[in-house]
Amino acid sequence: MNILVINGPNLNMLGKREPQVYGKFSLDDLIQFTEANCKDKPIELTWFQSNSESEIIEKIHSLFESGFEALIINPAAYSHTSVAILDALKILTIPIVEVHLTNVYTREAFRHQMLTARASSIIMSGLGKHAYIYAINALLDK
Numbered sequence: 001m002n003i004l005v006i007n008g009p010n011l012n013m014l015g016k017r018e019p020q021v022y023g024k025f026s027l028d029d030l031i032q033f034t035e036a037n038c039k040d041k042p043i044e045l046t047w048f049q050s051n052s053e054s055e056i057i058e059k060i061h062s063l064f065e066s067g068f069e070a071l072i073i074n075p076a077a078y079s080h081t082s083v084a085i086l087d088a089l090k091i092l093t094i095p096i097v098e099v100h101l102t103n104v105y106t107r108e109a110f111r112h113q114m115l116t117a118r119a120s121s122i123i124m125s126g127l128g129k130h131a132y133i134y135a136i137n138a139l140l141d142k
Contacts (some may be wrong), residue, residue: 001042001139004068005034005132006059007049008076023101025129034132043136053082060088070095072135079104079114089119095139097122099131 007027010017015026025033031047038045046068050056056078063071071094078085079098089096098117103126117123122138124131 001069002044002067003046003070003072003136003139004059004063004066005045005047006056006071006073006075007047008056008074008078009051011074011076012049012051023128030129030132033129034136037133038136041136041140043140045136053078053084057084057088060085060092063092063094068094070097070139072097072099072132072139073116073120074099074101074131075116076100079116081115083115086115086119089116092119095122095142096120097124097135097138099123099127099135100125101128101131102126 012027014030015024027049035045048059050059056075071092073096075082075085075098079100096119098114098120104114114123122135124135127134
């Protein structure tokens with residue numbers, strides 16, 4: 001299974017940004033951890049990170065002619081604010097899993113609304129860096 005993994009704003013600052021909330025691992029550590037724990041699975045992962053809403057939307061649009069069979073997306077703060085990303089996700093016909101490293105429901109009230117999750121078939125929240133592995137397993141089980 002060919003899977004695109006999109007990571008949204010500030011995830012490039014993992015390890016530096018609120019390590020008591022997000023952990024001390026970097027985005028590169030997260031990628032290496034996920035790939036090491038999935039090396040025996042029949043998948044190919046392509047990673048993309050952007051702090052720009054428009055770049056994330058363009059990447060989602062590119063899925064139509066890319067050959068990807070599934071999308072894992074951590075829209076980060078855009079989950080709570082971006083109708084534009086939601087609309088882009090709604091166009092897709094491939095499975096979508098939304099992941100969040102933290103449990104959004106134990107955080108500020110404005111994070112409890114996840115607009116982009118409305119386009120996702122599965123949501124993983126509060127599992128830390130393991131969320132990506134669980135997302136891959138869920139996609140393989142579909």
